[in-house]
Amino acid sequence: MIRPSQSVIIVILSALLLSTPALAAKFYRWTDDNGVTHYTQNPPAENVQSKEVRILGPSSDQEAEVEQLQQQRQQAEAARQKQAKQQAEELKIKEAPDQATQERCEQHRKNLDELRNRAVVRSTDPDSGEVITLDAEARQKMIDETLEALKLCD
Numbered sequence: 001m002i003r004p005s006q007s008v009i010i011v012i013l014s015a016l017l018l019s020t021p022a023l024a025a026k027f028y029r030w031t032d033d034n035g036v037t038h039y040t041q042n043p044p045a046e047n048v049q050s051k052e053v054r055i056l057g058p059s060s061d062q063e064a065e066v067e068q069l070q071q072q073r074q075q076a077e078a079a080r081q082k083q084a085k086q087q088a089e090e091l092k093i094k095e096a097p098d099q100a101t102q103e104r105c106e107q108h109r110k111n112l113d114e115l116r117n118r119a120v121v122r123s124t125d126p127d128s129g130e131v132i133t134l135d136a137e138a139r140q141k142m143i144d145e146t147l148e149a150l151k152l153c154d
Contacts, residue, residue, distance in 0.1 A: 027053045078129065105153035112146045115139060 028043045030050035044050050093100040115121060121134045123142075134142065 029053050082126075101153070105150065108146050108149050108153065112143065112150065115143045115146065 027039050027041055028050040029037060029039050029052075030044045030048050031037050032048075038044070039053065089100075121139055121142075122131050123134055124131050
């Protein structure tokens, strides 16, 4: 004979066993032409090779991982943009070296004017993208470097 407490346990265990498949989610993993891996709930186009991935609910650190992934994507995009800008500058120098030199010299003159005349000068760190306020020492160093660069312009 099954006691009432045993029947409650049996009902709870049965409910848990039956609900596990409902918690499982089906995702598809595939890689696009740019080498980026995607996870979607719907299968990709027929001509795209994908692999079915099953999970048992969200990870406890899912939010942190999503945030980290977004940061990695932003960093990769920033690196691509920086590289594209460098390549465009190199092409410009190859195709019209005199014009590129003239533009660079004009930029040095504008920078020197701002360094000398603005009360507060801010600069963007090329590595981190962080905007920093220059102190007197950093400001003087930039003025000296700009003056050296301008010597090549005359």
